Amino acid sequence: MAKATESWVCQACGAAARKWSGRCEACGAWNSIVEEALPSALPGGLDAKASRRKSRAPEFTDLRGGEAPPPRLPSGIDEFDRVAGGGLVPGSALLVGGDPGIGKSTILLQVVAALGRAGRACAYISGEEAIDQVRLRAGRLGLGDAPVKLLAETGLGDILAALDAAGRVEVVVIDSIQTMFAENIESAPGTVSQVRAVAGELVRYAKRKGVTVILVGHVTKDGQIAGPRVVEHMVDTVLYFEGERSHQFRILRAVKNRFGPTDEIGVFEMTDAGLSQVPNPSAIFLGERQEDVSGTAVFAGIEGTRPLLVEIQALVAPSALGTPRRAVIGWDSGRLAMVMAVLEARCGISFGPRDVYLNVAGGLRIAEPGADLAVAAALVSALADIALPRNMVVFGEIGLTGEVRPVTQAEARLKEAVKLGFDRAIVPAGGAKRAGSAGITEISRLADMVQRLVGDEVGVTTGRPPRNR
Known part of the structure; x- marks a missing residue:
């Protein structure tokens, strides 16, 4: 039986198929399968039998090795x-x-x-x-x-x-x-x-x-x-x-x-x-930050091994559409929906028929869940139209039950904030060695932060939703 000399390959994921089809079964891409010749069918292509005949038995070596690894090449950048x-x-x-x-x-x-x-x-x-x-x-x-x-x-x-x-x-x-x-x-x-x-x-x-x-x-x-x-x-x-x-x-x-x-x-x-x-990217990202503007919060994050401060901006505006918009730049849109749901279910804050826009200033994309608390602070500030303190940073992860969970490297985040002149912080309870010192507020529930920041301006008095909602 003659061997096949062509193969159908998806250009999106690299999956091989026996024949052409309009849709790749591996990745679901349409019109991405193209016929390609197999290397063994071309001059100089692979020959499995010849490869086995020419193969030699390689020798094992010790894990410790006998030579030091070569030094790295620093570029100077x-x-x-x-x-x-x-x-x-x-x-x-x-x-x-x-x-x-x-x-x-x-x-x-x-x-x-x-x-x-x-x-x-x-x-x-x-x-x-x-x-x-x-x-x-x-x-x-x-x-x-x-x-x-x-x-x-x-x-x-x-x-x-x-x-x-x-x-x-x-x-x-x-x-x-x-x-x-x-x-x-x-x-x-x-x-x-x-x-x-x-x-x-x-x-x-x-x-x-x-x-x-x-x-x-x-x-x-x-x-x-x-x-x-x-x-x-x-x-x-x-x-x-x-x-x-x-x-x-x-x-x-x-x-x-x-x-x-x-x-x-x-x-x-x-x-x-x-x-x-x-x-010093933190100073650059915060260089254009304005004072006394509602809807902004400074997040103390970690990118790799580097602490980084970045401004999170939120805007809550009336919507003329039947379905309000939820636009996000620099963050996960699904996580924004989760934070808004927790604010509504656990803190009694209703965004109602309002458009919500969220932006991470400076073009940075944040992926860590420690930004949940800063996003919530920016949303509440925008909804109540109350500016947060300029010298305050916020970080912490929010759970579906409304609890605020600690995040890693809290001490490094606070040190970076102090270096840039931030002397106030809202952090999860027990998340940092310096927690409890002057200017650092520990919270264990999301409703505690909302009450501390805006009080009754958005109808928040307890950690439970209002009964007449």
Whole structure:
């Protein structure tokens, strides 16, 4: 029986199918299944029998090892090194994703230029720009004299041959993985087969040569890196560039790191000279905060290992629609619905036919549940039209029964607040060693905070809903 020479592959998730269909059974995407030739059917493709004949028995080694691991390569850009875990690890592969125009190519060009000036051999390979375009951008950033090798190529075989001929190379940037193609895969660049094959070969090259390879990946409309998710499993570190192109701040976030902490962030500011690092992001995020305005609360959060203060803004306005709007930017919309439900059921606060808008100032996205209490404070402040104290921070997790639960690293949050001039705080009971000191208020129920902040302005006198609701 003849073996199949083609396969139908979903371009959204990478799942294989026996025949074409309009909808992928694995991920549910429509019109995403494309016919691709199998590598074994192409010249130079894989041959399982030949592979077994040529295989050799590898030797095991001891867990302790006999050599010290190679030192990291610090780039000198502290915010980038923080996210990478203290610097680049030789022999590792990094994947950097982000929206178009967010600054991926800019920050990586700055990184290899800084490494080159520090005496490291670096190569920047572009599949999207010509050599002159890369030089023009480097000149605009003031990096024209940096000793970085440039190459404009998309063929994987030519790229590997050029790297072998270049001699010593310690860091390689591939911009981008979706533009590269392997000659033995008969499909267009950017398809699942091409991205998977090229990424796998580059990762093997990094491990074999001890070279740090940084891959740039495009993202889909829902914010995920385009191509199969298996690429994220191949690499050692996955970094996401977040932020709005219309906003000057950029957030570099680590979502996977085998050599350092995850969820670590680095804050950058887009300027005419490229991306400049922000050593104190809390002061930047709170720099435009206005006084005596209702609907705002300062949240003391933790991003990775760094305490970070950010302003949460809420607006409660009358609605002319049958179904009031619930718009959220920078936070989980489902969690907003939960906090509002707890306020209504446990504190007797009714938002009624009103639109509710929530925004995290500065373009930052908050994912930790410790922001629940700050969101509730901003909502209550906006509904009662009462401004909260300017020198107060709020943090804590809210349960469905109306209790306020402690969060991690409360002491670090309070220290960051004191450093920026905040001498008052509302924290969960028993959540910090400094709780009970001057200016720090401990609460165990959400109704206690509401009563303390606005009193009877929104009809809150007890922790129970009014009987005549």
